[in-house]
Amino acid sequence: VQLVESGGVVVQPGGSLRLSCAASGFIFADHPMHWVRQPPGKGLEWVSLITWDGTSTSYADSVKGRFTISRDNRKNSLYLQMNSLRTDDTALYYCAKDIYGYDTSGPDYWGQGTLVTVSS
Amino acid sequence: QSALTQPASVSGSPGQSITLSCTGTSSDVGTYNLVSWFQQHPGKAPKLMIYEGNKRPSGVSNRISGSKSGNTASLTISGLHADDEADYYCCSYTGGNTYVFGTGTRVTVL
Numbered sequence: 001v002q003l004v005e006s007g008g009v010v011v012q013p014g015g016s017l018r019l020s021c022a023a024s025g026f027i028f029a030d031h032p033m034h035w036v037r038q039p040p041g042k043g044l045e046w047v048s049l050i051t052w053d054g055t056s057t058s059y060a061d062s063v064k065g066r067f068t069i070s071r072d073n074r075k076n077s078l079y080l081q082m083n084s085l086r087t088d089d090t091a092l093y094y095c096a097k098d099i100y101g102y103d104t105s106g107p108d109y110w111g112q113g114t115l116v117t118v119s120s
Numbered sequence: 121q122s123a124l125t126q127p128a129s130v131s132g133s134p135g136q137s138i139t140l141s142c143t144g145t146s147s148d149v150g151t152y153n154l155v156s157w158f159q160q161h162p163g164k165a166p167k168l169m170i171y172e173g174n175k176r177p178s179g180v181s182n183r184i185s186g187s188k189s190g191n192t193a194s195l196t197i198s199g200l201h202a203d204d205e206a207d208y209y210c211c212s213y214t215g216g217n218t219y220v221f222g223t224g225t226r227v228t229v230l
Contacts, residue, residue: 034219036166043123043224044158044166044209049217058217061121099171104217106156108177110165 001025001109003095008114015085019114021078021095026109029053029073030101035080037091038113047093048080052102063089085118092116124149124210124222131228137198142210142222143191150191154213157186157195161206169208170195197227205229 007019021033035047048059048069057069068081078095092115096107125143132138142149142157149155155173158166168177170186173193183198193212197204210222 032217036221043207044160044211044221045123046211046219046221049219051217056217060218094165099168104154104213106154106171106211106213106219108168108171110167112165 001097003097003109003111005093005095005111005114008093008116010117010119011085012120013085013087013118015118017082017085017116019080019082019093019095019116021080021111023076023078023095023097026097027101028076028097032098032102032104033069033071033078034096034098034107035069035078036094036096036107036110037089037116038094039088039091045091049098049104050078051104082116085116087118090116090118121214121218121220124212124220126208126210126222126225128223129226129228131230132197132200133230134200134202136200137196138200138227140195140197140208140210140225140227142193142195142212144193144212144220145191148191148212148214148220149188149193152213152215153188155186155188155193156211157184157193158209158211159204159206160209166209200229202229 092113157170
């Protein structure tokens with residue numbers, strides 16, 4: 001299993017950013033996928049989940065209405081569109097696959113993360 | 121979506137056993153058997169150690185075990201090794217395809 005995140009940069013407050021996660025080594029189209037973030041020196045925060053077929057999405061209250069998760073099963077790719085960014089969105093963003101196919105049981109394999117810094 | 125409560129730090133000597141707690145509510149840990157535990161070494165991605173409360177992924181040592189009682193989940197590490205020194209996070213399903221992580225515990229091997 002390999003998950004490679006990209007797209008993390010320095011962005012100003014109020015700005016937008018799109019993160020990507022390229023997946024390989026498993027049947028991507030079968031698995032729900034997660035985004036989890038970790039502010040520098042702090043703990044993990046679950047951000048979002050998308051079902052295996054992309055028909056259902058869910059979000060943490062802290063990002064609801066600002067972030068949108070999506071996937072392209074033809075390209076084995078996961079995305080996170082981040083709008084109205086705030087300084088407290090600064091974090092290392094991880095994508096993670098779900099343990100089983102179809103129904104969610106939680107994340108298992110994680111990528112190495114991509115760093116998003118929101119600063120003026 | 122309040123974070124699950126974990127002790128900030130736990131320590132033990134090599135060979136000892138330690139137990140980490142993860143306290144949630146009847147809306148998460150108390151209702152769902154979907155509690156996972158992750159180990160994170162500095163600068164590394166989290167690694168799954170326990171899922172569905174007490175199941176070990178392939179390759180995880182049998183020194184690691186998980187359990188749950190009421191609204192509290194626990195992770196026990198027996199025969200403590202130097203490389204067990206890391207941060208540990210619990211994670212619980214909270215319904216509606218949402219999850220919540222714990223505050224994290226720093227394990228120190230004395």
